[in-house]
Amino acid sequence: MAKQRVITLLTDFGTSDHYVAAVKGVMLAVMPEATLVDITHELPPGDILAGAFVLAQALPHFPPGTVHCVVVDPTVGTDRRALAAVYGGQTVVFPDNGVITLVNRSRPLEAIAVVRDERYFLSPSLSSTFHGRDLFAPVAAHLAAGLGVERLGPQPENITLLELPEPQRRGDAEVLGQVLHVDRFGNLISNIPATMLGAPVESDRPCEVFCGDRPVGPLRPTYAVVERGRPLALINSMGLVEVAVNGGSAAEHFGAGVGAEIRVRLA
Amino acid sequence: MAKQRVITLLTDFGTSDHYVAAVKGVMLAVMPEATLVDITHELPPGDILAGAFVLAQALPHFPPGTVHCVVVDPTVGTDRRALAAVYGGQTVVFPDNGVITLVNRSRPLEAIAVVRDERYFLSPSLSSTFHGRDLFAPVAAHLAAGLGVERLGPQPENITLLELPEPQRRGDAEVLGQVLHVDRFGNLISNIPATMLGAPVESDRPCEVFCGDRPVGPLRPTYAVVERGRPLALINSMGLVEVAVNGGSAAEHFGAGVGAEIRVRLA
Amino acid sequence: MAKQRVITLLTDFGTSDHYVAAVKGVMLAVMPEATLVDITHELPPGDILAGAFVLAQALPHFPPGTVHCVVVDPTVGTDRRALAAVYGGQTVVFPDNGVITLVNRSRPLEAIAVVRDERYFLSPSLSSTFHGRDLFAPVAAHLAAGLGVERLGPQPENITLLELPEPQRRGDAEVLGQVLHVDRFGNLISNIPATMLGAPVESDRPCEVFCGDRPVGPLRPTYAVVERGRPLALINSMGLVEVAVNGGSAAEHFGAGVGAEIRVRLA
Numbered sequence: 001m002a003k004q005r006v007i008t009l010l011t012d013f014g015t016s017d018h019y020v021a022a023v024k025g026v027m028l029a030v031m032p033e034a035t036l037v038d039i040t041h042e043l044p045p046g047d048i049l050a051g052a053f054v055l056a057q058a059l060p061h062f063p064p065g066t067v068h069c070v071v072v073d074p075t076v077g078t079d080r081r082a083l084a085a086v087y088g089g090q091t092v093v094f095p096d097n098g099v100i101t102l103v104n105r106s107r108p109l110e111a112i113a114v115v116r117d118e119r120y121f122l123s124p125s126l127s128s129t130f131h132g133r134d135l136f137a138p139v140a141a142h143l144a145a146g147l148g149v150e151r152l153g154p155q156p157e158n159i160t161l162l163e164l165p166e167p168q169r170r171g172d173a174e175v176l177g178q179v180l181h182v183d184r185f186g187n188l189i190s191n192i193p194a195t196m197l198g199a200p201v202e203s204d205r206p207c208e209v210f211c212g213d214r215p216v217g218p219l220r221p222t223y224a225v226v227e228r229g230r231p232l233a234l235i236n237s238m239g240l241v242e243v244a245v246n247g248g249s250a251a252e253h254f255g256a257g258v259g260a261e262i263r264v265r266l267a
Numbered sequence: 268m269a270k271q272r273v274i275t276l277l278t279d280f281g282t283s284d285h286y287v288a289a290v291k292g293v294m295l296a297v298m299p300e301a302t303l304v305d306i307t308h309e310l311p312p313g314d315i316l317a318g319a320f321v322l323a324q325a326l327p328h329f330p331p332g333t334v335h336c337v338v339v340d341p342t343v344g345t346d347r348r349a350l351a352a353v354y355g356g357q358t359v360v361f362p363d364n365g366v367i368t369l370v371n372r373s374r375p376l377e378a379i380a381v382v383r384d385e386r387y388f389l390s391p392s393l394s395s396t397f398h399g400r401d402l403f404a405p406v407a408a409h410l411a412a413g414l415g416v417e418r419l420g421p422q423p424e425n426i427t428l429l430e431l432p433e434p435q436r437r438g439d440a441e442v443l444g445q446v447l448h449v450d451r452f453g454n455l456i457s458n459i460p461a462t463m464l465g466a467p468v469e470s471d472r473p474c475e476v477f478c479g480d481r482p483v484g485p486l487r488p489t490y491a492v493v494e495r496g497r498p499l500a501l502i503n504s505m506g507l508v509e510v511a512v513n514g515g516s517a518a519e520h521f522g523a524g525v526g527a528e529i530r531v532r533l534a
Numbered sequence: 535m536a537k538q539r540v541i542t543l544l545t546d547f548g549t550s551d552h553y554v555a556a557v558k559g560v561m562l563a564v565m566p567e568a569t570l571v572d573i574t575h576e577l578p579p580g581d582i583l584a585g586a587f588v589l590a591q592a593l594p595h596f597p598p599g600t601v602h603c604v605v606v607d608p609t610v611g612t613d614r615r616a617l618a619a620v621y622g623g624q625t626v627v628f629p630d631n632g633v634i635t636l637v638n639r640s641r642p643l644e645a646i647a648v649v650r651d652e653r654y655f656l657s658p659s660l661s662s663t664f665h666g667r668d669l670f671a672p673v674a675a676h677l678a679a680g681l682g683v684e685r686l687g688p689q690p691e692n693i694t695l696l697e698l699p700e701p702q703r704r705g706d707a708e709v710l711g712q713v714l715h716v717d718r719f720g721n722l723i724s725n726i727p728a729t730m731l732g733a734p735v736e737s738d739r740p741c742e743v744f745c746g747d748r749p750v751g752p753l754r755p756t757y758a759v760v761e762r763g764r765p766l767a768l769i770n771s772m773g774l775v776e777v778a779v780n781g782g783s784a785a786e787h788f789g790a791g792v793g794a795e796i797r798v799r800l801a
Contacts (some may be wrong), residue, residue: 006295014718015282015549016576018591020540024571025595028540032597036571037291037303046721046781060287061292061400063299074781077756104419128756130771133595183311184281220346222395237397242287247313247341277557282549300574304558304570309550325552327669328559330566451548452579489611489662504664514580522799 005144006035006062010055010069011132012043023069024135025124030141039068046074048099049162049258051180054188056102057238064115069132069140070094077128082115082135083156084149091149093140095131096163114138116153167192169264172266177241179260181238186249190262192241197264206267209233211243219264223247233264272411273329277322278338278399279310286397290336290404293389297408299394306368315365316429316525320448320456322359323369324505336399337366337406338434344395349382349402351416352425358416360407362398365429382406383420434459439533444508446527453516457529459508464531473534476500478510479520486531490514491534500531540569540596544589545605545666545765547578552763553664555669561597564675573602580608582632583696583792587715587723589626590636591772598623603666603674604633611662616649617690618620618683620798625683627674632696649673650687706800711775711797720783724796726775731798740801743767745777745788753755753798767798777801 009025013019020041027034043050051072059068073080073095081096087107093115094100105109115135118124120142122134139152167190167255177192188211190240197207209216217226218232219241226232231254236242241264245253254260274294280286281339287308294301299437306325318339326335340347340355340362348363354374360382361367382402385391387409389401390419405495406419434444434457444459464474481499484493486508493499495514503509512520521527541561547553554575561568573592575652577584585606593602607614607629615630621641627649628634649669652658654676673686701711701724711726722745731741732752743750750767751760753775760766762781765788770776775798779787787792 006299015572016574017717018573018588019717021592022595023573025592025600027596028569028571029595030599032569035295035299037284037288037295039285039288040283054285057286057495058292062298063296068291075758078758127771133771142568183284213587224345225343228440234396237394237400262574275565302562304555304562305549306552306555307550321552325555328556328563330559330563333559377785395535450551450553491609491612501663504661504667
C-alpha cells in the first residue's frame with residue numbers, strides 16, 4: 001500500500017547541475033519503490049510566489065497519499081523552519097517561507113509539524129546550503145514510506161503566509177485583479193476566479209476584459225476562436241480569468257507581467 | 268502484465284509550469300503502476316511538424332504495449348477530434364491535427380477510434396483549453412491499463428495528415444530534399460533516406476552534399492572525422508542525410524532551418 | 535533484488551529532441567522494471583569536464599547497485615573505447631574520454647571492462663553517431679538487470695583521465711585554486727576542498743577569499759547572511775569553496791567562469 005506512493009519535486013534548482021539528482025538519489029536510498037514525479041525545477045531562483053502558484057495548481061491532480069517535496073528556499077541555513085503538513089490527504093514538506101500560501105487557502109489542513117527529528121535527516125549535521133538534499137528529500141521519502149507527520153516534531157504555532165493582493169469587486173459592474181503568474185506560453189493568469197463573475201460563464205457573454213488600460217475583448221471559449229496573433233481573454237483550465245494571444249505571448253503583446261492589473265467590466 | 272506498461276508524454280507544455288505535472292497526476296490517479304517517460308515538452312508551441320518528427324523517431328524504440336500521449340494541440344477546444352490508434356503494437360492518443368503523419372507513414376495501422384466515451388475523461392465536462400489533462404491523460408492511462416482502443420468511440424473515416432514535401436530524384440545523379448528538423452545541436456536533418464541513395468552507403472563515397480547552394484562535402488562516417496568547427500554531411504542514426512558541424516551548429520553555420528534545401532549529387 | 539535497480543542518465547542530448555526518449559525506450563525494452571533517473575541532459579555539448587563534475591557530485595547520493603549511463607561523447611564513431619566500471623558498489627558505463635576522472639579520484643575501482651560483446655548491443659551493427667542508443671543504453675540496462683561488468687569484454691590497460699589543475703598551497707597562508715564548475719545560479723564552484731583550509735571551518739573565520747584580484751570577504755555560513763545582491767564566499771554542500779551572490783549570479787557579478795582563479799588567504 002505505502003509502496004506505491006508518489007513523491008513530487010518542486011524546486012528552483014534548474015536541471016543542468018547535480019542538485020535534482022542528489023535529491024532523487026537520497027529519496028531512492030530511503031524508499032526504492034517511490035514513483036518520483038518532477039513538477040518543475042525551473043522556478044525563477046528564489047521565487048516563492050511562483051512556487052506557491054505552481055504547487056497549488058499541480059497538487060489537486062495527484063492521488064491521495066502523494067508527498068510533495070517543495071524546495072524554493074532563498075533563506076536556507078538561517079533560522080527559517082522546515083514544515084510538513086497534510087492538506088486533504090496529501091502531504092507537503094516545505095520551507096516555512098510562504099510557499100504553502102495558496103494550498104493553505106484552498107484545502108483543509110489536517111496535520112502539521114515542524115521538521116526537527118534528526119533521525120529522518122540525511123545526517124545529523126545539515127549542510128547550511130542544501131537542505132533539499134539533507135532534510136527535505138529524506139523526510140519526504142520517509143513520509144512516502146508511511147511515517148506520520150506528527151513524528152517529525154512539534155506542531156508550529158503559526159505558518160508563514162504571503163500577503164497577496166485579492167481581486168476586488170467594484171460595485172456590480174467591475175472586478176479588479178492582478179496577474180498572478182505568467183506561464184511558458186506568455187499567458188497572463190490573473191487572480192480573478194470565474195466564480196466571482198457570477199454563475200456559469202457563457203462564451204461571448206457581454207463583458208469586457210482589460211489588461212491595464214488596454215481592452216482585450218469579451219471572454220472567449222478558447223484560444224483558436226480568434227485569429228493567430230490576436231489577443232483574447234478566457235476562463236482558463238484553472239477557473240481563472242486569463243489574457244492570452246492565440247499562437248503568441250500576451251506577456252510580450254501587452255508588455256505585462258506578474259502584478260499587472262487585469263479588469264473585468266460586466267455588462 | 269498490463270501492470271508494467273509505459274506511458275510516454277510528448278507536448279509543447281514546457282517544464283516551468285504545472286501543466287506536465289497535472290497530466291502526470293491524472294495518469295497516476297488512474298494507473299498508479301504506470302512508468303511515465305517524457306519524450307519532450309519542449310516542442311515549439313503549436314509546432315505540429317516538430318511533434319510529428321520527434322514522435323516518429325522515438326516510438327520505434329519503445330517496447331510493445333507502450334502508450335504515447337501526444338499533446339501539441341493549437342486548436343484545443345474547437346471541433347478538432349481526439350484520436351487513439353494502434354500502430355505496430357503501440358498505441359498513440361493524439362489530437363487529429365496531423366501530428367501522427369510520420370508514424371502513419373512508417374508503421375501498420377491496426378486499430379483506430381475517435382475518443383468520445385466520457386467515462387474515460389477526467390470529468391464529463393472538458394475544459395476548453397487543457398484537454399491534455401482532461402482527456403488525453405486519463406484516456407492514455409486507461410489504455411495503458413488494458414482498455415481496448417475500440418472502446419473509446421467509433422472508427423473515424425479519415426485521419427488528418429500533413430502534406431510534407433517529398434525528396435525527389437533528379438535523373439540518376441541527384442536527390443533533392445528539405446530540412447525536416449533542426450535538433451538541439453543545430454544539426455540539419457533532411458528528409459532524404461539513405462535508401463534513396465542506393466545500396467549500403469560507404470564512407471567517403473564519391474558524392475557531394477549541398478545545403479542550398481553551398482557545398483558541404485561527401486558523406487562522412489561520423490562527426491569527429493573533420494576538424495572542430497568544420498561542416499560535414501553524414502547518414503545519421505535515423506538513416507537520414509544530415510548536415511552538421513563538428514562541435515558546432517550547422518543551423519548557424521549555414522543560416523538554415525526547417526524547409527531549407529538539401530541536395531545530394533551522386534558521382 | 536535486481537528488479538529495483540536504478541539507472542541514471544547523464545548526457546548532453548538536451549531535452550527537445552527524441553534522443554533521450556530513444557535511450558529510455560531501449561533501456562525499458564531490456565529491463566521494464568528499471569527506475570530511470572535523469573541526472574541532466576543539459577551538459578554543454580561535448581563538455582567532458584562538466585560531465586565529470588556533475589557525475590562525481592551526483593553519484594555518491596545513489597543507492598548501491600545503481601547503474602549510471604553517461605553519454606557525453608564528442609568523438610562517437612571514432613576508435614575511442616566504451617568502458618564499464620564499478621566504483622564503490624555503483625556501476626558507470628561511459629565513453630573513455632575522461633568523463634570518469636573525478637569519480638575515479640574519489641572512489642575505489644572494483645572492476646572495469648572494455649564494452650565489446652555485441653550480444654548486449656541494440657544490434658551488432660552500431661550507428662556511428664548514436665552509441666547512447668545503440669551501446670550505452672542496452673548495456674546499462676543489462677548491467678542493471680544483473681549482468682557482471684567482466685562479461686562485457688577484456689580489462690583495459692589504462693583509462694583516459696583529464697589533466698585538471700590542482701589547488702596549490704602557497705606557504706601556510708594561502709591556497710590557490712580554480713573555478714571548476716558554474717552552476718545554474720551562477721555560483722562559482724572552486725576545486726578547493728574545505729579540508730585543505732585546516733580543521734572544521736568556522737563561520738566568519740579570519741580568512742579572505744579572492745576571485746581573481748577582487749576580494750570577496752571571509753567564509754560565511756550561508757547565502758542569506760549578506761544582503762541580496764552582495765557577493766560572499768562559503769563552503770558549499772559539496773565541501774568546496776564557492777563564490778556566490780545572495781539572490782544573484784557570481785558569474786555575472788565577477789565576469790568569471792570555469793578556470794577563473796579563486797584564492798583563499800588564511801589569517
